[in-house]
Amino acid sequence: MTISRRVPVNIQRLDSIVGTELTSRGINTLYYVAMINPVTNKVLQRSKSEFTSPTFQISSKYLVIDIIDNKALQLVLVNPFDIILKRMGLLLISSLLLTIICMVAFRQLFLILARQKKMLEVKNDFFGNTAHELKRPVAQLHLALEALSKPATLDNTAKRERYLAISTEATRDMSEKITMIMTLSMAEEGVFKLNYSRFNLLEEVQKLKEQFSGVADKEVTIQIENAADDCTIQADRDHLRQCLANLLDNAIKYSGGSVLISITLKKLKDSLCISVKDNGIGINADKLERIFDKYTRLNNETGSPTGFGIGLSYVKTVVEKHKGSIEVQSELQTGSEFRVYLPA
């Protein structure tokens, strides 16, 4: 025999009892009690008729009270989330925070891994390019010395002079590249020191003009404009000359059949500005911000000039070591201008 056969269920009274019980447990939310057919899930009777939408409702399991007539009771809490949030709020917020922290940590981890992979690729490229860049002058020197060892070459003055010039150029090329690599390496380790002396920068620029006007296998015009009364500067002569040589070398390499380079010296309030402007191929605006990145070659396509991606990085390192700054402006197919500011 079931409960319903002995005591008829008064759902309104049951509602009232449930309300008292819920309040005593601190659950102050809307609710109703429903009598349901557990087989068909059809609601037979409910204590309150206003909550018809099943949205935001949490129902209890069926409590079967009459197996023969298929009757069961169910308690339905209407929109009890306020209470859930109040009771579990701290737990939920801390879980949410933990989840966010985990996601941020994973993101950082992936970013670091991606950066390390990129750095490894850049490092491998750099070693490959460096090996090639150093092998090239070695091979030229080898060929030149081999030719010079032949009596036929030694007897021919013009050829001998040419081979000697090639040898000199190759050794200077190697020496400059090794100096740049060593400088960057020392700067990374924090042991790079400048050897300061006082000298006239205009004289160095004029020497560079002579050096670069003759060697390139294209028409190179270098103009010097001196707007400074006094070009005397306290700096590391060798490193500064190499910086300007790198800028000139780039201007020549990244240009068409002929190139016009303007070097301007200008005295500012507390600095000396050296501008190297060319009418070469220019640099893409999206690549401009990476131009001083170490071991980065912006132009790797077939047919592009050789190099190993440290020339401009070296310039920036040396200029900043002098407590100066460098900036660049460039437009594709129009040319580039590098401005170096050094404390006067």
Add this chain to the structure above:
Amino acid sequence: MNCKRVANSGYIYPPKNLQRMKKILLFEDDLNLAFMLTDGLESEGFEIEQHAEGNKGLIAFTNSTPDIVLLDVNLKGMMNGFEVGHKIRQHSNVPIIFTTSRTQIEDLQQGFSIGNVDYMKKPFWYS
């Protein structure tokens, strides 16, 4: 004619088929290297015509009939070595040797697709 091994390339210089050849068309934009190659090969009895620009070299190719073409990939002017190679192949089956430092797989594929081609990796020297 003396045969020599070209260092780090595995080549016997000049190769057997080259030993009968006389005229070489050299595309090289590095003037120092071009001078040394020209001088070295001339001293071995070859006739060398050198050009630094692809276009000018192609005009020379149509005006003369070289036995072999030594072709750098980096050239002055608008055309690179691969483009020059393809142009040459449209008119002649003359052997082409790419003298270049660019021997990445894509470069090799691009070069070998021309046909009757070989590579001599820079830097090289006679030994």
